Amino acid sequence: MSSHAYTSIKEASVLPVVKQIELHPYFQQVDSRAFHQSKKIITQAWSPLGAGQGSMDDPLLSELAHTHQRSTGQIVLRYLVQLGALPLPKSRHAGRQQDNLTIFDFELSNEEMERVSNLSKEDGRLFDQHPESFSDL
Template structure:
């Protein structure tokens, strides 16, 4: 798979802390309420084994409910959540993690991330210390970050000697993030891709995607997710539609050529971000 040799096989990644995650996860935003639970149960039954949530999605209770309703054994599913900006101070971050575990109704959170660095607050190193402590105490299994730049990563690694297991960043064909993927890979950090399809601006009709879909007899969505897998990026597609949920996992039976991979990456735009979410300036509380 690409140049990244960390993949144990096509469908699993081994993280730098010795644990594993599936090669494709399920994005849960903005799934909420009973419809949200139903969509997540359907995703679990389709085979997803990583659910990506966050305090700010307001759906941790639904994630926990879906987990129980699905009948899939707890230890087969990785549940991920994120600490919001308003809780970066260390004691608040630790409380945020305990509250997440309680809303999810799990003993241990499988993956906990800092949602955004919010550099103007300058408290993300405290949130990272809280994650390091929570992992040491067993409240959290794997710890990581989201939307971190190279400078943010170096700061927390230098201060704690602990390297995040994952960095979840915006990544889709209009914004392929070659540089940030290289930085993550160089540090041994798994790149997760948010809005992996490009959300509402998904390039399903762009010729490199549509042509590859026709050539391989798959859908444009499957081409985009296969592109992620071959890049070594772990995509987190969201779909409330059972048929799309199944399709989005079924991307291991074909391979894109180097030409097709390059043509899709060629869709990159100078600033291909969906909403200007530059982590140096965009902040979320």
């Protein structure tokens, strides 16, 4: 957890209800999510599918997609929902938008969740978008 988050809490009189962070299988931000949970803050995952890069070709996620007869994106979104996060996927394609909505009629097992959790990297950020230095303005 960065000191930035603690500083923000010290300076704010009201905690946020939702905190949006980069969150996907390669960058799971365990400490941030635990902190959010302890403060009853909803973790919203931006770039959960990595803008179509990164985890979409991962062999494990492809295996799980085949096992569950789903797309890799559905596996990633379902994983994040089961973690307790609120994924915020983006797509311009109607078929993928529909896929993104149909993740609530299956579950990943505890073993599958653990296997996906093992994909996390120390700094698995995509596109080098660290919130303390990145600006899209």
